[in-house]
Amino acid sequence: MASEFKLAPSILSADFANLQLALSQCDEGGAHWIHVDVMDNQFVPNLSIGPPVVKSLRPNTNKFLDIHMMIIEPEKLVKPFARAGADLITFHIEATDDPQSVIDLIKSTGIQVGISLKPSTPLSDIEPYYDQVDLILVMSVEPGFAGQGYIKRSTERIQEIKKKLTHQCLQDRVLIEIDGGIKLHNAKEVIDAGADVLVAGSAVFGTDDPAQTIKDFYNLGSTAEH
Numbered sequence: 007m008a009s010e011f012k013l014a015p016s017i018l019s020a021d022f023a024n025l026q027l028a029l030s031q032c033d034e035g036g037a038h039w040i041h042v043d044v045m046d047n048q049f050v051p052n053l054s055i056g057p058p059v060v061k062s063l064r065p066n067t068n069k070f071l072d073i074h075m076m077i078i079e080p081e082k083l084v085k086p087f088a089r090a091g092a093d094l095i096t097f098h099i100e101a102t103d104d105p106q107s108v109i110d111l112i113k114s115t116g117i118q119v120g121i122s123l124k125p126s127t128p129l130s131d132i133e134p135y136y137d138q139v140d141l142i143l144v145m146s147v148e149p150g151f152a153g154q155g156y157i158k159r160s161t162e163r164i165q166e167i168k169k170k171l172t173h174q175c176l177q178d179r180v181l182i183e184i185d186g187g188i189k190l191h192n193a194k195e196v197i198d199a200g201a202d203v204l205v206a207g208s209a210v211f212g213t214d215d216p217a218q219t220i221k222d223f224y225n226l227g228s229t230a231e232h
């Protein structure tokens with residue numbers, strides 16, 4: 007098992023009245039990234055965070071801000087999120103008729119670009135863009151809510167993407183992120199399958215001691231190495 011994975015706690019499961027606490031817990035636990043779920047109540051049936059919140063987070067953390075846009079017309083919010091301090095913006099392939107222009111737009115702001123797909127969207131829809139993105143976000147639940155169960159076949163999707171990336175010699179350049187239903191008990195499975203970044207919302211912020219839980223994730227990586 008590779009021990010070099012990044013944990014990206016999703017603040018969707020944190021207390022929105024005290025995001026500073028969530029940032030401190032991520033610091034204390036040693037999380038690499040902060041995952042920010044952006045929902046518009048159109049692409050998904052939920053409404054969450056916009057650029058002003060990211061702007062407020064930015065001066066309070068030096069962690070990598072990983073923005074997951076679950077919105078229609080993603081091109082309209084790329085610049086506002088980039089200006090607010092995003093380090094990477096991921097958009098959904100299902101949310102646009104012109105993925106190439108969204109990729110180009112995100113790149114033009116100087117930050118990294120990710121592409122994502124829902125559990126039922128064929129991988130072939132995103133394959134043409136593998137050599138143009140920094141990250142592929144595999145949804146392992148239906149986007150919209152934290153706290154859902156991991157969709158088991160996502161593990162094979164990670165393996166399939168890793169295989170294709172390796173075939174194109176892109177495996178060290180393009181990260182695979184897995185998002186939805188990740189817990190301590192299935193983290194090893196997705197890392198072994200090839201995931202480089204693990205998003206965890208309820209598994210981190212739903213516990214009494216989120217900082218310790220983050221450490222538990224990383225300990226899992228180092229102790230499981232054989």
Ligand code: DX5
Nearest residue numbers: 149150152153186187207208
């Ligand atoms: C779901 C979001 C996820 C969510 C993960 O649409 O994209 O990032 O916050 O939450 P858990 O880890 O609880 O499934």
Ligand code: ZN
Nearest residue numbers: 043074185205
């Ligand atoms: Zn997410």
